[in-house]
Amino acid sequence: AQSVAQPEDQVNVAEGNPLTVKCTYSVSGNPYLFWYVQYPNRGLQFLLKYITGDNLVKGSYGFEAEFNKSQTSFHLKKPSALVSDSALYFCAVSARTDSWGKLQFGAGTQVVVTP
Amino acid sequence: DVKVTQSSRYLVKRTGEKVFLECVQDMDHENMFWYRQDPGLGLRLIYFSYDVKMKEKGDIPEGYSVSREKKERFSLILESASTNQTSMYLCASSLPGLAASDTQYFGPGTRLTVL
Incomplete structure (x- = not known):
């Protein structure tokens, strides 16, 4: 069975400072890893995913994430946070052996960026 | 752009009512x-669901059923709504094929309240 842990319920950061949202996972075999963002009263928007290759993945809105196989982590990062980055962020994992592409989501991390 | 729409943003129902949540996607997923x-x-x-009239249970299917009569439409049915089914319901679709790396695209969600 696969699982995802997002150890922080909330991350607070000042605008202009680096932003990191942590994610660790457990899955049989190699994973596919995803980050989604949810703005208030909206559905989830895809940010980026890791499939294979370069461990550093670049995505939308200046976000990137680094896949670390030895630490089973896939932390989301942004060099300089904006107030508009305030939202709920979800990490998700899919097992490569899953034919249907089912995702297991973490509980989510609320990001608050203050001016 | 992929578009996934859900029939209602907010819904209030009574305990015991039969509830239908509709989802439509326009990308032939x-x-x-x-x-x-x-x-x-x-x-x-x-x-x-991975095809018309085909469905599989997820992690929490109890109290729910689904219907997929057309490729673009996937309905969630609460046979007899209960207060513990008060929640946000999100529909998603993924690119053609059965690969675990496919990105899922989400609708805006339906916030259901059962009184």
Whole structure:
């Protein structure tokens, strides 16, 4: 069975400072890893995913994430946070052996960026 | 752009009522998914469908059923709504094919309240 842990319920950061949202996972075999963002009263928007290759993945809105196989982590990062980055962020994992592409989501991390 | 629409943004129903939540996607996606989102629990998969009239149970199917009569439409049915089904319901679809790396695209969600 696969699982995802997002150890922080909330991350607070000042605008202009680096932003990191942590994610660790457990899955049989190699994973596919995803980050989604949810703005208030909206559905989830895809940010980026890791499939294979370069461990550093670049995505939308200046976000990137680094896949670390030895630490089973896939932390989301942004060099300089904006107030508009305030939202709920979800990490998700899919097992490569899953034919249907089912995702297991973490509980989510609320990001608050203050001016 | 992929568009996934859900029939209602907000819905209020009474205990025991039969509830239909509708989801439509416009990109000829094979796979469609229904999730519920609860604070602190992230997204949990209720049911998914990989083709017309084909469905599979997710992690929490109890109290729910689904219908997929046309490729673009996937309905979630609460046979007899209960207060513990008060939640945000999210529909998603993924690119054609059965690969675990496919990105899921989400609708805006339906916030259901059962009184």
